[in-house]
Amino acid sequence: MAISDQDRKLERERIAQLVLDLIKVRGTEISLTVAAAESGVSRGRFDQIFEDYDDLFDAVAQKWLAPHISVMEEVVALDMPPNRKMYEFFRRRFVISRERFQSDPEYFAIVCEMGATNFERVRSYVDLADHYLSELIVQAQADGYFAGLDIDQTLSLINQMISNYTVPDSLLYLGDRLTEEKLARIVDTIFIGLSAEAGEAAAGVNMLKVAS
Amino acid sequence: MAISDQDRKLERERIAQLVLDLIKVRGTEISLTVAAAESGVSRGRFDQIFEDYDDLFDAVAQKWLAPHISVMEEVVALDMPPNRKMYEFFRRRFVISRERFQSDPEYFAIVCEMGATNFERVRSYVDLADHYLSELIVQAQADGYFAGLDIDQTLSLINQMISNYTVPDSLLYLGDRLTEEKLARIVDTIFIGLSAEAGEAAAGVNMLKVAS
Missing domain, CATH: 1.10.10 (Arc Repressor Mutant, subunit A)
Incomplete structure (x- = not known):
């Protein structure tokens, strides 16, 4: 039947x-x-x-990632300033991963390895996180942040600067060097510093601009 | 004999x-x-x-990392503004790794894996990089950057924000999503945004301060 x-x-x-x-x-x-x-x-x-192992893997990944997806949805619906919101967007998922890591590091490591081995199959989760982060970026830009950068540039730069708090494997290497206080500093640094102007001074191309 | x-x-x-x-x-x-x-x-x-495999590994690691060490020494000796200098400090090592990755991805991946497996044995290189970066942070602080943060806090935060450009494995995952242009933006974002004030707005603790 x-x-x-x-x-x-x-x-x-x-x-x-x-x-x-x-x-x-x-x-x-x-x-x-x-x-x-x-x-x-x-x-x-x-x-x-x-149907097959991939199908089973998808169901397991969905179960494992359900709390992350639900906090992302919660945060996107919150009514708070964009910097607070982005911090919560990263903090709540980081806290879930940290609790899991601390309560059973070996179990956590195996699940991380499964995710890394089957990375293409967790891509839909990564895409969903990017989708929500893009929404937060649009809201922040409406408030004047990240001026002159397009959404994809901003998304890529934020993902790169924050990756230790989103890639779960980082907990295996960095452990308690990852803290909510540092995450808050990084988010603020991004909100204060990131715009189309950034990149000119470090790369040494703003001297002409200053002189012109 | x-x-x-x-x-x-x-x-x-x-x-x-x-x-x-x-x-x-x-x-x-x-x-x-x-x-x-x-x-x-x-x-x-x-x-x-x-003496043993560990001793051989050390010699191999030293050979592999020699170009990185020599560009770090070069950059520390340069006479340029601290943001330019920090950008070069990361950029030159990133370029070495990227060239190696592009010219033979498989070879690069094996060496990365060897480094990860024997991480404790490459720690002296990581410590040396931290030592030089601390020097750059002191110079930057003398120019007013990273106000109110101590050297170790600043070091940890910069390492976390820039890690995709220093941890060679990132090239395996991110490939050409890592660019010198983005690195320059990240370094500038750090110079513009990172201070003891950062972390208060995102964490939602600056409201009291504003009101006082």
Whole structure:
């Protein structure tokens, strides 16, 4: 008997969580075969729920990233100044990752590695984060920030300057050198300093401008 | 017969370069045994030159990082404004890494991985880079930049904001999204925006200050 859409959705979520729990307990990635064997459903039914490993990976990634997606949505809806909002946009996700890292560093490292290995499959999450960050940039530009830069330039520069707080692997290398206080300083530095003027002094091209 | 200090030094450099050439040709890390077999000297002599794998690794790392160290020394000696100097400090090393990456991405990736695996052994290079960057920060502070921040705070924040241009692995992930133009913008953003005031607005603690 074919599984109903509703049951399939529930089963995907249940098994995705089960896979995350198994990774945590066993300290290793979980193959499709193991996931099927542990799922409590027949292999025939399992194959109706997940097409292949990639499909299972997507469900697991979605489960893992759900809290990040939900705080991004929360922050975008907040009514606060753009610098406060951007700080919260990064801070809340950083706090989720840090809590996970601190409560089980080994588990956290395995999930990071799975994400790195299957990077193309988490791209939709990265795209979503870029989409929301672009919205925040537009709001900030309406208030006069990032003058003279287009959205994509601003997006790329902010992502580069803030990457240690968004790429989860950074916690493995930098640990408690990453703090909310430093993140706040970086966000303010970006809001104070980043505009089309930036890049001219360091690159040594503003002397002509000053002289003209 | 024991090897002279002078010969030992020359042989270390020759074999370190040989190991780098072998990594490039064979596309894999080179073990101590293989290095000894390919070195053209007897195993007894090889053991006089290198104590163990760690010692060989140090010589290889030193050879690989020599151009980076020499541009850092050059830049620190330059007589130019602190923002220009800091840009050059990062730009020249970034250009070396980018050229290496572009000319042979696979070779570059293997060397990066070796560095990551033996991170504690490249720490002295990281410490040296921090030492020179601290000098640049002191010079910049003498000109009024980074007001109210101590050297270590400034160092940590700059390292975090610029890390995609110093951590060589970033080239593997970001490729041509890393550019000298963006680096210049980031350095200027840091010079314009970074001070003890930064962090208050984003964190939402400057309202009291404004009101007082």
